[in-house]
Amino acid sequence: MSFISFGSNNLGNQVGINYGVIHLPPGNPTAHASEATTAIHGALQEGPDAIYQRHGRVALVGLAGVGKTQTAIEYSYRVRESTPDTWVFWIHASNAARLEQNYQQIAAVAEIFGRDDPKMNILQLVYQWLCDAQNGRWLIVLDNADDDGIFFSGNKSKERGPLERFLPQAAHGSILITSRNSLAARNLVGSDGRVIDVQPMSEEDSLALLRVRVPAPLSGESEEAEMALVQALEFIPLAITQAGSYIANRSPRVTVSRYLQLFCESESNQTHLLQHEEAKDLRRDPDIRHTIITTWQLSFEQIRHDRPAATDLLALMSMFDRQGIPEGMVRAYGDDDGLYFEDSLAPLISYSLVLVGIETLSFDMHRIVQLSVRRWLEIHLELARWQERSRAIMAEMFPDGEYESWNECQRLLPHAKEVTKPICDTDDEDRLHAATISFKCGCYLLFRGTYEEAGAMHQWALDAREKVLGHEHPDTLTSISNLGSVLSSRGKYEERKRLIDGRWI
Secondary structure (H helix, E strand, O other): OOOOEOOOOOEOOOOOOOOOOOOOOOOOOOHHHHHHHHHHHHHHHOOOOOOOOOOOEEEEEOOOOOOHHHHHHHHHHHHHHHOOOOEEEEEEOOOHHHHHHHHHHHHHHOOOOOOOOOOOOHHHHHHHHHHOHHHOOEEEEEEOOOOHHHHOOOOOOOOOOOHHHHOOOOOOEEEEEEEOOHHHHHHHHOOOOEEEEOOOOOHHHHHHHHHHHOOHHHHOOOHHHHHHHHHHOOOOHHHHHHHHHHHHHHOOOOOHHHHHHHHHHOHHHHHHHHOOOOOOOOOOOOOOOOOHHHHHHHHHHHHHHHOHHHHHHHHHHOOOOOOOEEHHHHHOOOOOOHHHHHHHHHHHHHOOOOEEEOOOOEEEOOHHHHHHHHHHHHHOOOHHHHHHHHHHHHHHHOOOOOHHHHHHHHHHHHHHHHHOOOOOOOOHHHHHHHHHHHHHHHHHHHHOOOHHHHHHHHHHHHHHHHHHHOOOOHHHHHHHHHHHHHHHHOOOHHHHHHHHOOOOO
């Protein structure tokens, strides 16, 4: 937490004046942030169920990069403008050390008596000062309060104890929390508090943000190109900000259309662009890299620390198509115990990394989250293991393609295609799993009359089986027979004859 000027004579650390501090400069307000700040204001101060007088606490929760911190910044400045005698304290809550450091700075700014005594518990000292109504109204912003253990029983420091006890409950103060972890947020606000779910931007706000980053003279693009880009970035503010900075810094060689073309060319391009830190964002914690991918990877690390089984579940989900991931398919990994599965799934939902479709018993995942998980696994040398595991599960679960199973085949087909994409250097067992998937998909597509795609699937299965099992193995011969059926269905009788005679590959 550092100090900034709010006006020519109004300094955050000015002696003798009851002004608090905000560690960040104001950003460019957007309608996206303004709507949320209005909701915060209503929760804390307005309406028949107002809770400002009852130690108000409100939490902003949502996916990393969705704009929680920017919303908190805007609300903090709104408080400064509307009630300039209110202290505003910004606290980095990512770990206990940062929180204690910020409490020390609060003590210095407020000139709390006893702050220089090395024997004094600074957390208790600031807590008592905040509880005293004579010191005036205050707003505390707890930014990035993602780790539940810091504030509750997980913190085992004898001196500190659970840090939540140093967060005052006073009628003259309120606390605004930003968190990726909805469980931590709900625990911090308590039963009287309110949790506001911050969603990705609307199309209109996304375009406005992109145009702030890439003004018209640099863009030279149609609205269609701009819309296609923000859609590809799933309307996530941090991703749009990154893309805009990249384009602006490389103009005129890189335009919105060129960036979109590069982004859509390959998954590796997407990963590269989304982890490229083009410009520093002065609104965010300077001690942390803030690309969209590295930001989410912090969430993955926290989840792995708290519940390793949850990151296993996340890793497996990221191997399949990102939409309509069947619950039965992810339950196939590990312990199928219902409570164990629910406990492993809960952190992924809490961090907004997966979305739940209750009626269809399936899960969805943002494309950029999927890319981030895969890159994280690659960094930890675990990507290949999860690719192989997903193929083993799919080889077992995909039906044989008979009429009775067509609905299930259609539901699993996008996932089967996804897990068989990255077949490079692999062992024989994994190659045979991929061959089984391709064979079963080929059978289903053949029965449905999708002959060209069925032929490609059966050809791949034949090549893999012939390489691993040899030409005379029953599975290889079955693949030859099925590929022959596809060729017959397409009227390619000569090619079928050469195949059966062993002269066509």
